[in-house]
Amino acid sequence: MIERYGWSQGLQDDFQPHADQGLSPARVTVQRRGAYTLITPQGEMTSHLSGRFAHEAKEGEYPVTGDWVAVSVPPDKAGATIHAVLPRRNAFTRKAAGPGRPVAQVVAANIEVAFLVTSLNADRNARRIERYLATALESGAAPVVVLTKADLCADRAPALAEIEPLTRGVPVHVVSAVSGEGIEGLRACFAPGQTAVLLGSSGVGKSSLVNALAGTERMATGGIREDDARGRHTTTHRELVLLPDGRLVLDTPGMRELGLWDAEAGVAEAFDDIEALAKTCRFTDCRHEAEPGCAVRAALEDGRLDGDRWRNWIKLQRELAHLSRREDPVARAATRKVWIQRQKQGRAAAKRRGDLE
Numbered sequence: 001m002i003e004r005y006g007w008s009q010g011l012q013d014d015f016q017p018h019a020d021q022g023l024s025p026a027r028v029t030v031q032r033r034g035a036y037t038l039i040t041p042q043g044e045m046t047s048h049l050s051g052r053f054a055h056e057a058k059e060g061e062y063p064v065t066g067d068w069v070a071v072s073v074p075p076d077k078a079g080a081t082i083h084a085v086l087p088r089r090n091a092f093t094r095k096a097a098g099p100g101r102p103v104a105q106v107v108a109a110n111i112e113v114a115f116l117v118t119s120l121n122a123d124r125n126a127r128r129i130e131r132y133l134a135t136a137l138e139s140g141a142a143p144v145v146v147l148t149k150a151d152l153c154a155d156r157a158p159a160l161a162e163i164e165p166l167t168r169g170v171p172v173h174v175v176s177a178v179s180g181e182g183i184e185g186l187r188a189c190f191a192p193g194q195t196a197v198l199l200g201s202s203g204v205g206k207s208s209l210v211n212a213l214a215g216t217e218r219m220a221t222g223g224i225r226e227d228d229a230r231g232r233h234t235t236t237h238r239e240l241v242l243l244p245d246g247r248l249v250l251d252t253p254g255m256r257e258l259g260l261w262d263a264e265a266g267v268a269e270a271f272d273d274i275e276a277l278a279k280t281c282r283f284t285d286c287r288h289e290a291e292p293g294c295a296v297r298a299a300l301e302d303g304r305l306d307g308d309r310w311r312n313w314i315k316l317q318r319e320l321a322h323l324s325r326r327e328d329p330v331a332r333a334a335t336r337k338v339w340i341q342r343q344k345q346g347r348a349a350a351k352r353r354g355d356l357e
């Protein structure tokens, strides 16, 4: 069973020390407060954290949906106990919403593809797509922009003209859960045994896409008032779903806020046009304000660079700077190094597989 959920030789190697202690591997499919649903070699099971793990784990180390964990299963198989989380291949991480000290929140772990979902009708927001794209590029998963509800959109050309320049070569798919348009194209973005996470605001049609891919009503979907395009929060927890074709999709509730977490490389990649311009400014320390020979200003003036896109870049830079002032810079540098390396390997592997456009 765990093979169908993406268990691999690499994971088996990481797991060996736990196997030596008599533990079993399992993947988290549903995460609710303090309780987890797992797929174990003995089937689906609910579980809780071992007292020791709960006591010793630091922020960001608690299991999330998509994680591989080491569990003990009692003889009556009544419920498993989680003792450890295996090292994550990658993770989609945001700054937890709310005031106070910035805290990382892992939204999904061990994902090959990140579907960034937005609807073609009223929800479309270029600045939000830029933010999601930066976070997805940072995660090391391969991003895919998905524009939903094509059946409700009489003319998609304006939306595509707005969005395509932002996606920096990341594939864009136009789909409809109602007509079925584009669903096979999404399937072609990942392979059986691989995991795609669905990310985007509430009501854009994420759960409907799970159902369209599954061919059955696997997830509850929300009623929506089409006049203001606001969805109800029907999906209340993150859930990893095994499709009949062997692919895995991780559905998430809408996120009101997607605060950046440690995403310098992702922002640089999502805004590589601005990064390239800034390199050609006359002064290497140009602040792009009123310096002579500023290539960014020149591009803003002649329309090559959109003013809203530029202002969003500044806003994201401020968010990153705000985070880095608050965190221990040494610890940050150490995690970044590992992360950039993994991210590069992950995307290179995805390209080699040739399953991405």
Ligand SMILES: Nc1nc2c(ncn2[C@@H]2O[C@H](COP(=O)(O)OP(=O)(O)O)[C@@H](O)[C@H]2O)c(=O)[nH]1
Binding pocket: 148, 149, 150, 151, 152, 175, 176, 177, 178, 179, 201, 202, 203, 204, 205, 206, 207, 208, 209, 220, 221, 222, 223, 224, 231, 232, 233, 234, 235, 254
């Ligand atoms: N016309 C149309 N409606 C859709 C489509 N996809 C989703 N919806 C509707 O949009 C609403 C929200 O969908 P849901 O999948 O729950 O969105 P989620 O919050 O992102 O999971 C529901 O009423 C769906 O029936 C689509 O492709 N076309």
Ligand SMILES: [Mg+2]
Binding pocket: 206, 207, 208, 220, 221, 222, 234, 235, 251, 252, 253
């Ligand atoms: Mg939903």
Ligand SMILES: [Zn+2]
Binding pocket: 278, 281, 282, 286, 287, 288, 289, 291, 293, 294, 295, 296, 297
């Ligand atoms: Zn400049």
